[in-house]
Amino acid sequence: xxxxxxxxxxxxxxxxxxxxxxxxxxxxxxxxxxxxxxxxxxxxxxxxxxxxxxxxxxxxxxxxxxxxxxxxxxxxxxxxxxxxxxxxxxxxxxxxxxxxxxxxxxxxxxxxxxxxxxxxxxxxxxxxxxxxxxxxxxxxxxxxxxxxxxxxxxxxxxxxxxxxxxxxxxxxxxxxxxxxxxxxxxxxxxxxxxxxxxxxxxxxxxxxxxxxxxxxxxxxxxxxxxxxxxxxxxxxxxxxxxxxxxxxxxxxxxxxxxxxxxxxxxxxxxxxxxxxxxxxxxxxxxxxxxxxxxxxx
Amino acid sequence: xxxxxxxxxxxxxxxxxxxxxxxxxxxxxxxxxxxxxxxxxxxxxxxxxxxxxxxxxxxxxxxxxxxxxxxxxxxxxxxxxxxxxxxxxxxxxxxxxxxxxxxxxxxxxxxxxxxxxxxxxxxxxxxxxxxxxxxxxxxxxxxxxxxxxxxxxxxxxxxxxxxxxxxxxxxxxxxxxxxxxxxxxxxxxxxxxxxxxxxxxxxxxxxxxxxxxxxxxxxxxxxxxxxxxxxxxxxxxxxxxxxxxxxxxxxxxxxxxxxxxxxxxxxxxxxxxxxxxxxxxxxxx
Numbered sequence: 001x002x003x004x005x006x007x008x009x010x011x012x013x014x015x016x017x018x019x020x021x022x023x024x025x026x027x028x029x030x031x032x033x034x035x036x037x038x039x040x041x042x043x044x045x046x047x048x049x050x051x052x053x054x055x056x057x058x059x060x061x062x063x064x065x066x067x068x069x070x071x072x073x074x075x076x077x078x079x080x081x082x083x084x085x086x087x088x089x090x091x092x093x094x095x096x097x098x099x100x101x102x103x104x105x106x107x108x109x110x111x112x113x114x115x116x117x118x119x120x121x122x123x124x125x126x127x128x129x130x131x132x133x134x135x136x137x138x139x140x141x142x143x144x145x146x147x148x149x150x151x152x153x154x155x156x157x158x159x160x161x162x163x164x165x166x167x168x169x170x171x172x173x174x175x176x177x178x179x180x181x182x183x184x185x186x187x188x189x190x191x192x193x194x195x196x197x198x199x200x201x202x203x204x205x206x207x208x209x210x211x212x213x214x215x216x217x218x219x220x221x222x223x224x225x226x227x228x229x230x231x232x233x234x235x236x237x238x239x240x241x242x243x244x245x246x247x248x249x250x251x252x253x254x255x256x257x258x259x260x261x262x263x264x265x266x267x268x269x270x271x272x273x274x275x276x277x278x279x280x281x282x283x284x285x286x287x288x289x290x291x292x293x294x295x296x297x
Numbered sequence: 298x299x300x301x302x303x304x305x306x307x308x309x310x311x312x313x314x315x316x317x318x319x320x321x322x323x324x325x326x327x328x329x330x331x332x333x334x335x336x337x338x339x340x341x342x343x344x345x346x347x348x349x350x351x352x353x354x355x356x357x358x359x360x361x362x363x364x365x366x367x368x369x370x371x372x373x374x375x376x377x378x379x380x381x382x383x384x385x386x387x388x389x390x391x392x393x394x395x396x397x398x399x400x401x402x403x404x405x406x407x408x409x410x411x412x413x414x415x416x417x418x419x420x421x422x423x424x425x426x427x428x429x430x431x432x433x434x435x436x437x438x439x440x441x442x443x444x445x446x447x448x449x450x451x452x453x454x455x456x457x458x459x460x461x462x463x464x465x466x467x468x469x470x471x472x473x474x475x476x477x478x479x480x481x482x483x484x485x486x487x488x489x490x491x492x493x494x495x496x497x498x499x500x501x502x503x504x505x506x507x508x509x510x511x512x513x514x515x516x517x518x519x520x521x522x523x524x525x526x527x528x529x530x531x532x533x534x535x536x537x538x539x540x541x542x543x544x545x546x547x548x549x550x551x552x553x554x555x556x557x558x559x560x561x562x563x564x565x566x567x568x569x570x571x572x573x574x575x576x577x578x579x580x581x582x
Binding site for chain 1 (some may be wrong): 404
């Protein structure tokens with residue numbers, strides 16, 4: 001009897017310990033939100049939120065201080081748009097090709113090879129962008145600056161391709177075979193089946209992969225910190241040095257800004273802006289997945 | 298008839314187009330890695346591996362950097378492995394499908410999408426400042442552990458889910474308690490899958506740069522760390538530091554260090570893929 005009670009106690013304790021492990025994830029989220037909010041609030045005591053949202057100059061580290069986030073936003077927007085316009089079409093094409101055209105053996109060789117692109121550390125991609133892509137692009141665009149949004153965005157796009165292709169392929173392969181067979185039975189080619197049946201049927205999954213790719217690109221740090229420059233500039237010109245939100249945080253962290261100063265708090269103001277964008281995107285994608293996931297059981 | 302021809306043509310065209318998209322990716326990868334090897338292989342030497350960093354590119358080495366990476370790798374594994382697997386077990390085996398587990402699930406999906414640099418800000422405030430760990434290896438490892446926790450949890454859950462319920466039911470029918478069933482049956486049966494997920498997550502942590510820069514890992518550390526409370530640098534930060542310098546000699550150093558970093562990452566991923574294949578072959582439910 002006593003042994004039984006012991007065991008029950010032990011079981012209870014183990015369950016509690018495991019629950020604590022799971023709760024750490026909640027604590028992490030709470031920690032992130034609290035820390036960003038607290039530091040951002042003290043930042044906005046010094047700087048008006050109107051200036052933060054409307055000024056087109058971001059110079060917290062200069063003597064002439066100005067705190068407008070717009071240049072960092074435009075930099076982030078620019079590199080993200082370039083990256084997505086590479087990653088989405090190429091990634092989707094690969095997903096459709098692998099799912100509809102490639103033979104099983106070919107696919108089982110190609111998928112791990114594509115995964116290699118996804119495991120290369122981002123700092124290495126930064127090196128590629130700065131040392132290979134920028135000099136290469138300069139042969140076509142002589143006025144291209146040594147640091148620019150174009151090559152950083154392009155390389156970021158290449159990095160995100162396997163992300164898009166594997167998520168989209170998952171979505172495509174979960175479409176039941178009967179739909180495809182019905183389409184072939186009507187005399188459609190593979191191309192027609194892919195674009196008129198498979199892609200529409202898997203659209204929610206494909207949209208989710210696109211949204212997550214955007215969120216990825218917004219938060220990507222090292223490529224832009226290395227290859228896009230450190231000059232916050234309110235522009236959409238991809239050939240000049242710019243700065244993204246993430247690259248700014250890196251720039252401040254590399255220097256020695258005194259703890260507690262307004263300059264120190266700017267990284268949290270920039271951080272909360274970044275967090276809000278990715279949070280919204282991630283939740284939209286989660287919502288689409290839960291709401292529109294086609295259930296073909 | 299014309300219509301069919303154009304359909305056939307589109308079909309063929311897309312086949313070529315799809316194949317060229319893949320070739321484009323592979324070619325880029327080959328060019329990138331070829332360039333790195335071409336630039337950096339000549340610089341790789343025993344001296345390079347065992348020298349401290351220096352103002353002079355030719356005398357600089359990556360000794361402190363790879364020792365730092367090793368420290369971070371071991372500590373991050375020690376912290377994230379039990380926590381992640383524990384949380385995964387709880388969510389998969391105990392978490393009744395109530396509101397709490399729904400919340401945990403959404404929360405983990407969200408955490409997986411938080412940019413790594415935000416984890417750096419969290420680590421900076423919580424570990425470096427509030428817990429007064431300073432710019433230590435421990436603070437870095439804790440930050441990275443939080444970063445990869447969602448990946449480990451998700452892969453642990455997938456591995457546990459793959460164990461057929463008949464095994465669990467048989468164990469319970471023989472009088473085993475819930476934990477005995479998990480410990481003696483479910484975990485051993487899913488261990489290969491769990492390990493694969495953990496290794497992939499750790500290899501991601503090894504390549505991370507941004508969060509460690511934010512918590513204040515240094516670019517220049519003239520000594521080898523000897524305890525978890527020492528200041529440190531890691532390979533990616535050393536690479537970033539060298540890439541940021543204008544002199545060409547430092548770019549060559551960076552390329553050589555990248556070869557070492559890529560070797561570590563590819564090795565870990567190779568082990569993970571090998572384990573996954575072996576595990577899938579061995580167990581055929």
